[in-house]
Amino acid sequence: xxxxxxxxxxxxxxxxxxxxxxxxxxxxxxxxxxxxxxxxxxxxxxxxxxxxxxxxxxxxxxxxxxxxxxxxxxxxxxxxxxxxxxxxxxxxxxxxxxxxxxxxxxxxxxxxxxxxxxxxxxxxxxxxxxxxxxxxxxxxxxxxxxxxxxxxxxxxxxxxxxxxxxxxxxxxxxxxxxxxxxxxxxxxx
Numbered sequence: 381x382x383x384x385x386x387x388x389x390x391x392x393x394x395x396x397x398x399x400x401x402x403x404x405x406x407x408x409x410x411x412x413x414x415x416x417x418x419x420x421x422x423x424x425x426x427x428x429x430x431x432x433x434x435x436x437x438x439x440x441x442x443x444x445x446x447x448x449x450x451x452x453x454x455x456x457x458x459x460x461x462x463x464x465x466x467x468x469x470x471x472x473x474x475x476x477x478x479x480x481x482x483x484x485x486x487x488x489x490x491x492x493x494x495x496x497x498x499x500x501x502x503x504x505x506x507x508x509x510x511x512x513x514x515x516x517x518x519x520x521x522x523x524x525x526x527x528x529x530x531x532x533x534x535x536x537x538x539x540x541x542x543x544x545x546x547x548x549x550x551x552x553x554x555x556x557x558x559x560x561x562x563x564x565x566x567x568x569x
Contacts, residue, residue, distance in 0.1 A: 382480075383487040385463035387412045389479065392449040393430065393470035394420040401429040403472040411479060416456065417470065418449040426470075446537075451553055454546050466540045474538040482540035492545045495531075496538030 381387065389412040393400045404415050415435040419427040421443035431437055438452055450467060457465045464486055468474045478496065485494040499517070516535050523534040545551065 381413060382411050382464075382483045385483075385487060386461065387464050387466060387483065388414045388416055388453075388457045388460070388462040389466045389468060389476075390416050390418060390450070390453045390457070391430075391468050391470040392418050392420060392446050392453075393422060393426050394443060394446070394449075395422045395424045396426045396470045396472075397422075397424040397429060399472040400426045400470045401433055403468065403470060403474070403476065404430055404433045404435050406472075407468070407476040408479070411483070412466065413462070414460075416453055418453050420444060420446065420449045454553065458543060458546060461543075463543055464540055465543065467537060469537055478538070479540075482538070486540055486542055492542045494540045495533070496536045497533035498536060499532045 389407055391400060391403055400417060404417065407415050409415070415433075417427065417430045417435055417437045419430075419437060419439040421440045427437050427439060438456060440449065440452070453467075454465065464483065466479055466482060468476060468479070474496065482494045482496060485491050499520075516533060520531050520534045524531050546553070
């Protein structure tokens with residue numbers, strides 16, 4: 381529990397052998413009530429290495445995409461009445477020590493959604509090539525211009541959500557096109 385809230389930390393995983401086990405080991409179990417790995421049809425025994433860390437695992441029999449994995453755990457977390465859901469990368473790129481920073485924003489300032497940023501002072505990120513840093517910063521600037529809300533990073537998957545957000549009938553995450561976490565364009569209008 382954190383500030384009296386029940387917290388679940390979710391790590392989507394697809395072929396993250398020797399990474400998923402490291403990330404779940406690094407998560408502070410005194411802050412989160414449950415760590416849940418969602419295996420998206422891995423073929424490299426990733427779920428078995430995570431299971432050694434005594435975490436719960438949900439598995440897709442075949443690969444569906446990270447969006448489908450996230451929706452699966454949202455449904456799971458809603459059924460278990462968690463107050464806040466934290467999503468962390470299964471590839472061991474995010475720093476679990478920063479989960480507290482996300483949670484403080486939700487519990488103290490009553491935000492529904494908080495997204496991590498690799499570009500805030502005091503935050504570290506690993507091995508990002510220069511071209512990608514440029515692309516991520518450009519995307520964030522464009523996102524800021526269109527949303528009229530300053531955003532330091534719009535692409536990071538390290539996030540926390542208040543559960544009530546997913547009970548809002550105006551938000552529909554259960555659309556098939558969201559499965560792959562990408563936009564698809566078609567000439568059929």
